[in-house]
Amino acid sequence: MPRGEKSAYTDKQKRQAEHIEESEREQGRSKEDAERIAWATVNKQDGGGKKSGSGRAKPH
Template sequence: MPRGSKAKYTPEQKRKAAHIEDSYEHKGVPAAEAEARAWATVNKQSGGGEKAGGSGRRKAPMKKAQDRSDSAKRAAASREGHPRSSRVSLGTQTKESLMKEARAKDIPGRSSMRKAELIEALKKAG
């Protein structure tokens, strides 16, 4: 026998559970077992009854895909040669990020420079 109140379920969920329960009973499953299976099926398909504070839950697949794409675009843009914020000093950056910045500023001889030399060249380039 299913536990708990079914008051939080939508009318559609209740109709679906009743239909599934009737189908199981028609196949010869005992009433209590049919009811339990019906509600288990409804819960699996829809995640249970109405939830409080439904915002942010269950985005439409297209919206979720669009948000994921937007996030990837923002991440890619932040990796490109955008100017770093004033809080990040040259000394805390990796050599690879310094090399990208030197490439963006077209500093000659950058490929053979060490990290300290890259920092100096970037400071001079301004």
């Protein structure tokens, strides 16, 4: 998967990133900065794209 590819994210993660990006834009950030911050925040919260498997252990 090439860098910047967003297909590995769930719909919920995409909605979260969109909401964060809108909030950053309202605070006066550029489109590029707002998008970068939004996806970095989603990655930090969820650890990246889709995770499969019901028995996945959470990192401690």
